[in-house]
Amino acid sequence: xxxxxxxxxxxxxxxxxxxxxxxxxxxxxxxxxxxxxxxxxxxxxxxxxxxxxxxxxxxxxxxxxxxxxxxxxxxxxxxxxxxxxxxxxxxxxxxxxxxxxxxxxxxxxxxxxxxxxxxxxxxxxxxxxxxxxxxxxxxxxxxxxxxxxxxxxxxxxxxxxxxxxxxxxxxxxxxxxxxxxxxxxxxxxxxxxxxxxxxxxxxxxxxxxxxxxxxxxxxxxxxxxxxxxxxxxxxxxxxxxxxxxxxxxxxxxxxxxxxxxxxxxxxxxxxxxxxxxxxxxxxxxxxxxxxxxxxxxxxxxxxxxxxxxxxxxxxxxxxxxxxxxxxxxxxxxxxx
Amino acid sequence: xxxxxxxxxxxxxxxxxxxxxxxxxxxxxxxxxxxxxxxxxxxxxxxxxxxxxxxxxxxxxxxxxxxxxxxxxxxxxxxxxxxxxxxxxxxxxxxxxxxxxxxxxxxxxxxxxxxxxxxxxxxxxxxxxxxxxxxxxxxxxxxxxxxxxxxxxxxxxxxxxxxxxxxxxxxxxxxxxxxxxxxxxxxxxxxxxxxxxxxxxxxxxxxxxxxxxxxxxxxxxxxxxxxxxxxxxxxxxxxxxxxxxxxxxxxxxxxxxxxxxxxxxxxxxxxxxxxxxxxxxxxxxxxxxxxxxxxxxxxxxxxxxxxxxxxxxxxxxxxxxxxxxxxxxxxxxxxx
Numbered sequence: 001x002x003x004x005x006x007x008x009x010x011x012x013x014x015x016x017x018x019x020x021x022x023x024x025x026x027x028x029x030x031x032x033x034x035x036x037x038x039x040x041x042x043x044x045x046x047x048x049x050x051x052x053x054x055x056x057x058x059x060x061x062x063x064x065x066x067x068x069x070x071x072x073x074x075x076x077x078x079x080x081x082x083x084x085x086x087x088x089x090x091x092x093x094x095x096x097x098x099x100x101x102x103x104x105x106x107x108x109x110x111x112x113x114x115x116x117x118x119x120x121x122x123x124x125x126x127x128x129x130x131x132x133x134x135x136x137x138x139x140x141x142x143x144x145x146x147x148x149x150x151x152x153x154x155x156x157x158x159x160x161x162x163x164x165x166x167x168x169x170x171x172x173x174x175x176x177x178x179x180x181x182x183x184x185x186x187x188x189x190x191x192x193x194x195x196x197x198x199x200x201x202x203x204x205x206x207x208x209x210x211x212x213x214x215x216x217x218x219x220x221x222x223x224x225x226x227x228x229x230x231x232x233x234x235x236x237x238x239x240x241x242x243x244x245x246x247x248x249x250x251x252x253x254x255x256x257x258x259x260x261x262x263x264x265x266x267x268x269x270x271x272x273x274x275x276x277x278x279x280x281x282x283x284x285x286x287x288x289x290x291x292x293x294x295x296x297x298x299x300x301x302x303x304x305x306x307x308x309x310x311x312x313x314x315x316x317x318x319x320x321x322x323x324x325x326x327x328x329x330x331x332x333x334x335x336x
Numbered sequence: 337x338x339x340x341x342x343x344x345x346x347x348x349x350x351x352x353x354x355x356x357x358x359x360x361x362x363x364x365x366x367x368x369x370x371x372x373x374x375x376x377x378x379x380x381x382x383x384x385x386x387x388x389x390x391x392x393x394x395x396x397x398x399x400x401x402x403x404x405x406x407x408x409x410x411x412x413x414x415x416x417x418x419x420x421x422x423x424x425x426x427x428x429x430x431x432x433x434x435x436x437x438x439x440x441x442x443x444x445x446x447x448x449x450x451x452x453x454x455x456x457x458x459x460x461x462x463x464x465x466x467x468x469x470x471x472x473x474x475x476x477x478x479x480x481x482x483x484x485x486x487x488x489x490x491x492x493x494x495x496x497x498x499x500x501x502x503x504x505x506x507x508x509x510x511x512x513x514x515x516x517x518x519x520x521x522x523x524x525x526x527x528x529x530x531x532x533x534x535x536x537x538x539x540x541x542x543x544x545x546x547x548x549x550x551x552x553x554x555x556x557x558x559x560x561x562x563x564x565x566x567x568x569x570x571x572x573x574x575x576x577x578x579x580x581x582x583x584x585x586x587x588x589x590x591x592x593x594x595x596x597x598x599x600x601x602x603x604x605x606x607x608x609x610x611x612x613x614x615x616x617x618x619x620x621x622x623x624x625x626x627x628x629x630x631x632x633x634x635x636x637x638x639x640x641x642x643x644x645x646x647x648x649x650x651x652x653x654x655x656x657x658x659x660x661x662x663x664x665x666x667x668x669x670x671x672x
Contacts, residue, residue: 003439004438004439004440005435005436005437005438005439006433006434006435006436006437006438006439006442006467007435007467008435008467008469009467010433010465010467011433011465011466011467011468012467017465020465021465024439024442024443024446025446025463025465028443028446028447028449028450029429029446029449029450029453029459029460029463030450031459031460031461033426033459033461033462034459034460034461034462034463040462041426041428041461041462043425043426043461043483045384045386045425045426045483045484045485046384046485048381048382048384050381050483052426052428052461052462052483053428053462054428054429054430054462054463054464054479054481055430055464056430056431056432056464056466056479057466058432058466058468058472058473060472089379089381090369090377090379090381090388092377092388092389092390092481093365093390094390094391094392094430094479094481095392096392096394096432096477097342097346097347098342099341099342099343099344100341100342101341101342102340102341102342103339103340103341103342103360104340106342106360107360107364110360110361110364110365111364113364113365114364114365114366117365123365123367123369123370124365124367124370125367125369125370125377125379125388126369126370126376126377126388126389126390127361127365127370127390128390128391128392129346129347129353129356129357129361130347130392130393130394130670131342131343131344131345131346131347131348131669132347132394132474132669132670133344133669133670135471135474136394136396136473136474136670137394137472137473137474137477138468138471138472138473141432141473141477143390143392143430143479143481145390145428145430145479145481147379147381147386147388147483148381149381149382333467333468333469334466334468334469334472
């Protein structure tokens with residue numbers, strides 16, 4: 001589909017986002033660091049390797065079961081840095097606030113950010129506040145950026161995934177996206193859905209302690225597990241094979257997905273990670289993850305293959321095999 | 337004035353912004369780095385001192401004489417880092433785009449960002465793109481964050497200004513703010529107004545080469561020269577005395593200010609800096625600035641005093657003295 005206007009789908013995290021980034025943004029800002037397309041940039045200042053990342057949050061509603069936009073914004077950037085193998089140390093916060101926004105809500109959100117920063121062990125050290133007239137923005141948008149050191153010997157990137165690696169998923173999928181969507185649709189369930197928003201830096205630190213064979217890490221936010229694995233397959237020029245039965249989805253989340261006709265593989269997560277780990281170390285890493293707060297439901301869901309480069313396949317429950325493409329079409333606008 | 341809602345004035349860069357930052361944000365994110373309140377944070381990773389800064393841009397209109405939102409966003413963060421004595425090296429870009437925004441405009445803006453980055457010698461290494469439904473944001477908002485190394489021996493902060501320092505201004509004031517405002521009001525002038533958006537990192541590098549007595553630097557954006565000098569007076573617990581006759585304002589900018597009833601001292605600049613420099617070095621620094629592209633109109637506009645701590649006074653053209661307070665009231669929403 002050719003369009004001369006930005007569509008919601010350009011922000012989905014899926015195929016059209018990918019096209020916008022690769023055809024317009026990468027070409028315009030042409031440089032090899034940006035072109036790596038990992039969750040954060042790996043940069044070097046005075047011989048110190050650093051990870052540097054940014055994310056803007058436009059989630060609607062601002063408050064949801066399991067968190068709010070502020071906590072999400074802190075955890076999101078902490079996680080993007082963790083996916084580079086870096087421990088986040090310092091964050092910036094940029095607020096764009098609509099005139100008339102209740103100061104009491106702002107206080108709650110800022111306090112959540114402070115709590116999330118303390119929980120993740122990072123400091124919010126610089127910021128900016130803009131106020132726009134009523135109607136020029138919807139309530140509140142938050143940008144967080146972050147920097148952290150990458151320890152020596154750590155080289156993690158989507159491009160480093162290699163045939164034979166096991167793919168570990170740190171827990172259940174689709175919790176965040178389905179929570180936001182059911183809130184917006186006003187749906188009620190017996191077991192209420194809850195966002196999985198969480199900081200993953202300590203989980204990653206534990207994994208790195210357990211093994212030197214962690215090749216790639218990604219947190220499957222917008223676009224979900226399906227899209228993140230397609231990105232890794234593309235970056236590493238490898239194939240990926242998933243086993244449907246092994247992918248954990250909570251019953252209530254699966255029920256909500258069925259009701260709304262959504263595939264949990266493409267729904268956003270905000271406290272989960274995917275890791276490509278050398279087969280020999282996979283079991284050790286998995287056990288180490290299960291001992292961590294945000295890794296208790298970790299499991300191996302597939303493997304990296306030499307066959308089918310740049311493609312993701314899934315062995316289904318009934319024994320068939322299907323292609324898992326990138327997300328096409330905007331499934332859920334303003335999910336994060 | 338007590339309010340339980342965010343007002344436009346909370347984003348003015350003036351008194352109410354200051355109150356929001358000091359009473360709510362600083363208290364919530366309580367840490368000594370943020371509490372410095374310079375243009376960027378000075379942080380330390382693995383014994384390397386770094387400057388880290390963020391700014392969101394919501395300027396309306398997006399395109400204006402002398403620049404556009406993209407160029408402004410790159411120069412703004414380059415300048416915030418320069419005001420910490422750091423050479424910006426890496427930038428992040430966060431885009432929030434309204435559904436339906438013309439891709440041709442996005443291309444122009446991204447190309448301006450790439451050009452501005454090249455001109456300032458920085459790389460855009462990481463980014464994020466969100467698209468929100470029509471009406472949830474006004475066209476396009478851009479966040480830029482940046483990091484750069486602070487050279488050894490450089491210790492620049494508003495708190496370091498000291499009695500006897502000369503205050504140097506790098507050129508004419510109020511060009512950017514009056515350009516945006518007259519565009520919005522549809523005013524026409526014989527000599528068209530033009531934003532001063534420019535990268536100041538090379539100017540700062542030249543100044544630092546010329547002297548080790550540069551104590552404070554600030555770029556007087558939102559809130560203008562009047563507000564920035566009040567911030568320095570507050571941080572350093574010093575007084576500041578200005579000489580009205582020495583402050584350069586272009587005729588056409590002065591005319592526009594008179595027409596609209598605005599004081600140029602409070603109007604935003606996007607390519608100017610204020611420096612507090614030890615008196616013995618001031619003339620040398622001034623001459624070095626005049627040799628630089630963005631410092632040709634540099635001049636000494638006042639001095640730091642032991643009297644009247646935390647206050648800014650101005651000796652007027654007709655020989656009187658008046659207090660220059662922080663900006664109160666939102667003069668110009670969405671100026672940057």
